[in-house]
Amino acid sequence: MRNLLFAALALATASSVTAQGQQYVQRLYTEFGWETSTPLRRLAFKRETRTGSFWIASVNGEKHIVTAGHNLGLMNGRLAIAPQDASKVFGTYAETLLGRYAYGVSSVGLPNSKADWVALKPEHPSVLERSRAFTLAEKSPEIGDRVQVWGFAGQPHPKNLSFTVVDVSEGKDFLTLNDRLPPGYSGGVVLNEKGEAVAVAVATKAEHSSALILNPAAFKALTWKPIQQIHGTANIPAEDQQAFQQLLDKYDRDTNGYLDDDERERMPPDDRDKLKRLEQRLPRPLS
Amino acid sequence: MRQSRSPRSIHFPHAGIVGLAFCLLANFTDAAERTADGKLVAETRTTGFESYYAAVKQSSMLTKQAMARPLTAREHFDLSLSLFGTGRFAEAAMTAQLGMGQAKDDMERAAFFGVIAQSRGALGNYQEAAQAALEGHRLNPHSKELATMRVTYFKKTGNGAQLAAAEDALSGMMEGEPVSLPILVGAGLAAKWVWNYRKEIMVVLHIVGPPIVEHAKERWPQQKEAIEAVILTLKTMWTVAEKIESATPATR
Incomplete structure (x- = not known):
């Protein structure tokens, strides 16, 4: 009975210590929506929710929210979504929310290298006040270093996994870890043995995963843009949508409800140029 | 032409006796006159009818005034709940919104947001209801009612990101507090x-x-x-x- 009592005590103590990690890494939610044309000449609105992780970095006394760029639907600094046929997309919509209390994002800091990480500024300072910031490591990681990755793998509390650094790029801009990362860890923090942040987790393959190494100079070189400008990159104005719909209705469309090459050949040059110009504004699929 | 009898005299034959009793009671009501600076100058005994009807009129006016224009946060809250309970959802939401200005702290504001959320939800304005529940839950993160309302109304709006965040918040609350x-x-x-x-x-x-x-x-x-x-x-x-x-x- 005595042993059982102390075992229960030890278990409860361990669980209360684990719960302290909640304030370090939080979950990020992004809702994507897009309008497509259908064979019945109607617009269909589709939605998709993606989740990732974010954390706070303390850089020269200033706090920055850090996450992976693709958590916001960004690829090379541009909004990219992945419908089956992006050419049929009329307009897009995206909303990014921070943490359980769903705080909005006011602006996005894009790195000049167009790497897959971003810094965010929240609409409300509560997110920064309630979270503990990580200090960036002064020393770059090396091959053989033991690291921990913290993130959300589809549950309300964060998890962590231990890895070994198996490769560091020549430019010391990204590192490779010795195992795969489950979905949801995107944007999670990579910590060294001192508990300092060294990188942000961004990609995974079947047997290994990658993280981008962060340093104070990268934060200085960020280009800040309002979130509306980022999420609105692929949005098409209403008048253009109308013009597009009129063009589609004017000519014979294929079974997918779109204009095939033969039909385009038969179009007057003015309409063909107009169609080409409108199509260039459509979002590209995620590469 | 045959004249119809007063319905009162048919159904309430003792109304006169009851009225007389009221008058006798009211006859002992005192009324005092005061100057502009509030000094009591005279004490008069009014007749029963005058004092009774004056008192009824005054209390009725005060009740109507209090009901129409609540002053404190508590009065706004009580009135908004009463309106919600009688199915006047739009008025309940409006009263709660007005009462928010009198609220002392975040807890009181969260309570008003709860009334607004339920009222908007009852009217079918799920987007506004969900936003009100979210604002309230931010102000009072320990309220399971507001967390539940958040989940319910964001489910109605179909906003996946908001729903996922609300579900995480609710499930986190349901796990219980760790023992220190x-x-x-x-x-x-x-x-x-x-x-x-x-x-x-x-x-x-x-x-x-x-x-x-x-x-x-x-x-x-x-x-x-x-x-x-x-x-x-x-x-x-x-x-x-x-x-x-x-x-x-x-x-x-």
């Missing part, structure tokens, strides 16, 4: 102390136990049999524990 380390250590030490001094405790219980049991039997005579049954069970358990203890090797 000092409490666990204290409980462990207390249990260890009881275990170490279990024999001494039992000796003390043997001395003080019987008078307590006798007192309990006197205090609750109907539960006499139940008390005796509990004592018998405890005695049996203790005997078995003693036997196991005596049969256990000393090297334990």
Whole structure:
């Protein structure tokens, strides 16, 4: 009975210590929506929710929210979504929310290298006040270093996994870890043995995963843009949508409800140029 | 033409007697006159009818005024709940919105947001209801009601990101608060102390136990049999524990 009592005590103590990690890494939610044309000449609105992780970095006394760029639907600094046929997309919509209390994002800091990480500024300072910031490591990681990755793998509390650094790029801009990362860890923090942040987790393959190494100079070189400008990159104005719909209705469309090459050949040059110009504004699929 | 009788005289034949009683009671009501600076200058005794109707009129006006224009946050909250309870959802939401300005702290503001969320939800304005529940939950993160409303209304709006965040917040609250380390250590030490001094405790219980049991039997005579049954069970358990203890090797 005595042993059982102390075992229960030890278990409860361990669980209360684990719960302290909640304030370090939080979950990020992004809702994507897009309008497509259908064979019945109607617009269909589709939605998709993606989740990732974010954390706070303390850089020269200033706090920055850090996450992976693709958590916001960004690829090379541009909004990219992945419908089956992006050419049929009329307009897009995206909303990014921070943490359980769903705080909005006011602006996005894009790195000049167009790497897959971003810094965010929240609409409300509560997110920064309630979270503990990580200090960036002064020393770059090396091959053989033991690291921990913290993130959300589809549950309300964060998890962590231990890895070994198996490769560091020549430019010391990204590192490779010795195992795969489950979905949801995107944007999670990579910590060294001192508990300092060294990188942000961004990609995974079947047997290994990658993280981008962060340093104070990268934060200085960020280009800040309002979130509306980022999420609105692929949005098409209403008048253009109308013009597009009129063009589609004017000519014979294929079974997918779109204009095939033969039909385009038969179009007057003015309409063909107009169609080409409108199509260039459509979002590209995620590469 | 035949004149119809007053319905009052048919159904309430004693109305006159009741009215007379009111008048007699009201006749003893005093009224005082005061100057502009509030000094009492005279005391007059009014007639029964005048004072009664004046009092009724005044109280009716005050009630209507209070109902129409609540002043404090509490009055706004009570009125908004009453309006919600009688199905006047739009008015309930509006009253709660007005009361928000009188709220002292975040807890009171969260309570108003709860009323707004429910009222908007009842009207079918799920987007506004969900936003109100979210604002309220941010102000009072420990409210399970607001967390539940958040989930319910964002489910109606079909916003996946907001719904996922709301579900995470609710599921996190439902897991329960972790017990703090000092409490666990204290409980462990207390249990260890009881275990170490279990024999001494039992000796003390043997001395003080019987008078307590006798007192309990006197205090609750109907539960006499139940008390005796509990004592018998405890005695049996203790005997078995003693036997196991005596049969256990000393090297334990």
